[in-house]
């Protein structure tokens with residue numbers, strides 16, 4: 274009999290869904306049984322705090338404890354939303370597989386208005402995301418913001434309670450939680466470019482754990498891996514933390530990667546973007562491509578953007 278591998282995850286419904294998705298895929302691929310992939314819930318600092326994520330150091334809030342548990346061997350696999358994974362990680366760990374990406378777009382959700390364009394002057398939007406806030410401010414300087422924190426279900430409940438006029442959530446999470454019917458309007462990526470890696474799930478392992486690596490590797494989706502590599506390289510070139518509003522999306526046109534990335538001032542008053550396309554097939558090419566585009570944006574944005582404070 275094969276050994277068992279413990280899957281570590283946060284306890285939110287979305288995190289749990291993702292952990293059990295990985296368990297199911299592993300069972301399908303390996304012929305092993307679900308109990309050989311027990312799921313262990315860990316609380317992360319991101320699950321405890323209130324307020325703006327960026328005000329708490331940002332980096333790794335939802336992943337740090339999972340990575341520590343991986344290092345100590347308490348768990349063998351960590352399942353992450355790649356959007357929440359810092360671009361600089363632990364040396365002894367690696368993202369071994371990235372699952373096929375779900376819809377990367379953002380969804381506008383409101384009980385009062387049918388479209389984003391219908392929001393009246395001075396409407397109150399609930400979001401803890403500095404990227405969505407900056408992008409929306411650039412489009413609509415009149416909009417007011419309120420922090421809306423908590424997991425997807427909590428936020429939807431608060432919206433129903435009328436604490437704000439609208440919110441934005443990733444389509445991916447809503448689809449996975451079968452809450453797609455909550456979507457009021459899907460926002461095209463030309464209007465709101467998603468966070469780097471939005472919609473992608475990654476599985477992290479210890480580099481030294483070659484048996485886990487061998488089991489996980491077949492779950493990797495190459496097209497998604499290359500896209501996420503480029504988007505995260507763009508992010509890394511611009512900012513190691515998550516305190517600057519940065520967006521990036523790579524999509525495929527056949528063998529050609531079509532990339533767009535941007536950095537926005539927190540108040541939406543300045544915006545620097547870059548787009549390019551290139552046929553590529555290796556992670557090194559994807560990384561270089563995204564990194565170069567990020568460096569160019571950083572150069573252009575320079576003093577116009579408040580990088581960190």
Ligand SMILES: NCc1[nH]cc(CCC(=O)O)c1CC(=O)O
Nearest residue numbers: 354356442443445446471472473
């Ligand atoms: N930071 C929270 C977070 N991390 C990943 C997702 C959505 C799922 C995904 O992008 O894969 C969300 C919630 C949201 O932004 O709506």
